[in-house]
Amino acid sequence: MYAINDVKDLLGKQFKTLLTDDSNKLFDIYEPQAAEIVKNKAGVTAAAAWLKQPFVWILEYLSQSQLSGQSKEQMDFISEHYDKAVKILEEGYTDTQNASTSKVVSYNEVYSTE
Numbered sequence: 023m024y025a026i027n028d029v030k031d032l033l034g035k036q037f038k039t040l041l042t043d044d045s046n047k048l049f050d051i052y053e054p055q056a057a058e059i060v061k062n063k064a065g066v067t068a069a070a071a072w073l074k075q076p077f078v079w080i081l082e083y084l085s086q087s088q089l090s091g092q093s094k095e096q097m098d099f100i101s102e103h104y105d106k107a108v109k110i111l112e113e114g115y116t117d118t119q120n121a122s123t124s125k126v127v128s129y130n131e132v133y134s135t136e
Contacts, residue, residue, distance in 0.1 A: 023057035023069050024077060032078040036089055041081070048085060056080040063111035072114060076107035083107075 026049045030038055041049040059080050061067050083104035086092065 023053065023060060023067070024074065026053075028069070029074060029078050029081070032075060034082060037082045037085060040088055041085060046088075048088060052081055052084045055084050059108075060111060063108055064114050066114075073111070076110045079103040079107035 026042055030042055033041060040046075041052070056077055057067075060073055060077055064073065064076075066073060079100075083100055086097065086100050
């Protein structure tokens with residue numbers, strides 16, 4: 023869905039260090055998993071601007087087990103962001119499903135949408 027260079031500026035400092043390290047290939051492990059969650063929750067497989075932040079929060083949630091010494095507050099913070107990401111994706115999916123098309127019509131030189 024995204025390359026590491028597309029999302030690295032949105033990652034938290036620890037995650038940026040962890041996921042940009044080419045020696046461990048962790049981004050290659052967690053990126054497809056995050057993309058699958060995005061697909062399942064938002065019904066979207068192509069990268070889009072509105073998906074980037076939720077994708078990053080999901081990526082951090084999935085990869086947090088690779089960090090050591092996290093406090094309960096840090097883990098709760100990451101979990102809260104994951105929940106927000108899921109909510110954004112589900113609401114975005116609902117909005118795209120409920121989107122209707124409109125057309126502009128002219129009636130006696132007055133324009134309106136129908």
